[in-house]
Amino acid sequence: MKLPVAELHIHLEGTLEPDVIDRLAKQNAVTLPWTSLEHLQEQYNFSNLQTFLDLYYTNLAVLRTRGDFHDVTIAYLRRAHASGVRHVELFFDPQAHLERGIELAEVIGGIRSGLREGEALFGITHQLIACFWRHAPAESAMEILRLMVEQQHEIDGIGLDSSELGYPPVLFQEVFAFAREHNLHVVAHAGEEGPPEYIIQALDLLKVERIDHGIRCLEDDALVQRLVTEQMPLTVCPLSNVRLRTVDTMADHPLKKMLERGLMVSIHSDDPAYFGGYLDANFEAVHQALGLNGSERATLARNSITSSFLDAEAKADLVDQVEQWLLEANDSAEAEL
Numbered sequence: 001m002k003l004p005v006a007e008l009h010i011h012l013e014g015t016l017e018p019d020v021i022d023r024l025a026k027q028n029a030v031t032l033p034w035t036s037l038e039h040l041q042e043q044y045n046f047s048n049l050q051t052f053l054d055l056y057y058t059n060l061a062v063l064r065t066r067g068d069f070h071d072v073t074i075a076y077l078r079r080a081h082a083s084g085v086r087h088v089e090l091f092f093d094p095q096a097h098l099e100r101g102i103e104l105a106e107v108i109g110g111i112r113s114g115l116r117e118g119e120a121l122f123g124i125t126h127q128l129i130a131c132f133w134r135h136a137p138a139e140s141a142m143e144i145l146r147l148m149v150e151q152q153h154e155i156d157g158i159g160l161d162s163s164e165l166g167y168p169p170v171l172f173q174e175v176f177a178f179a180r181e182h183n184l185h186v187v188a189h190a191g192e193e194g195p196p197e198y199i200i201q202a203l204d205l206l207k208v209e210r211i212d213h214g215i216r217c218l219e220d221d222a223l224v225q226r227l228v229t230e231q232m233p234l235t236v237c238p239l240s241n242v243r244l245r246t247v248d249t250m251a252d253h254p255l256k257k258m259l260e261r262g263l264m265v266s267i268h269s270d271d272p273a274y275f276g277g278y279l280d281a282n283f284e285a286v287h288q289a290l291g292l293n294g295s296e297r298a299t300l301a302r303n304s305i306t307s308s309f310l311d312a313e314a315k316a317d318l319v320d321q322v323e324q325w326l327l328e329a330n331d332s333a334e335a336e337l
């Protein structure tokens with residue numbers, strides 16, 4: 001039995017593998033700056049968040065039709081299923097598609113039909129979260145969010161992503177208030193490259209239910225205490241942190257320290273096609289560098305389920321399955337991750 005987990009920090013556009021980018025570019029007659037698949041593959045060296053985002057925004061131009069969004073969603077779910085994912089809360093960047101003239105109905109319709117088919121095929125339940133760009137004006141986010149609400153597009157929540165430094169959460173206070181008034185879930189990337197103050201703003205001003213990344217909370221003891229007391233979920237992405245150089249090496253990753261301090265951390269894959277692997281690869285990389293016993297793996301899995309937006313019954317059912325996995329793991333040295 002695979003360790004059952006909930007994937008809560010995954011950007012659909014970050015699941016575009018280089019060969020898929022190459023194929024879709026040809027199929028949709030989209031011209032990218034890369035002369036070949038090999039040339040594209042040479043671009044995957046990042047020195048910070050921005051250098052990654054530049055490549056990610058360039059490549060996502062290959063997504064043109066409802067069918068493309070459907071197909072990449074299914075391809076992701078197939079891979080997620082193989083790594084034990086039982087529930088996904090999928091991010092997408094509406095502005096990245098609207099600015100290229102693709103309609104919201106095509107984007108959201110395609111992703112939703114992919115999610116539904118994926119649930120039928122693999123039994124993975126799902127929610128969909130529209131992430132707004134912090135590098136774009138809050139008015140743009142507000143305009144799109146209003147459209148989503150008025151036209152009743154099927155989204156379950158909103159998030160905040162893209163370049164962090166210089167774009168504090170306070171800029172998006174009204175957008176998040178509007179989302180909460182319309183019963184949407186609210187999450188935000190904070191404390192990836194940005195300072196602890198951005199995490200505090202996301203909590204106090206945006207009133208988020210989860211912090212995406214959040215690893216820089218460790219620089220502020222009072223904030224750590226607060227996050228522990230509130231059991232505020234932090235969706236940490238170890239391979240992403242190393243590839244974007246927010247930590248030097250996996251051996252320096254603070255994940256274990258965060259667990260030991262009692263933070264509600266879980267691990268996720270962020271942009272797996274760019275950072276060297278899906279959820280199973282993140283578990284494996286952390287295990288190789290820091291060592292993770294069965295009980296720590298089970299805690300990470302349990303935390304991912306507790307931190308999700310599933311209802312209490314679905315959470316209890318998945319947590320039971322984690323306990324079952326742990327019993328089997330204790331009986332066998334070869335329990336699957």
Ligand code: HPA
Nearest residue numbers: 011161162163189270271
């Ligand atoms: O890791 C990330 N951080 C911020 N924005 C993003 N958009 C995709 N991935 C990321």
Ligand SMILES: [Zn+2]
Nearest residue numbers: 009189212270
């Ligand atoms: Zn992210």
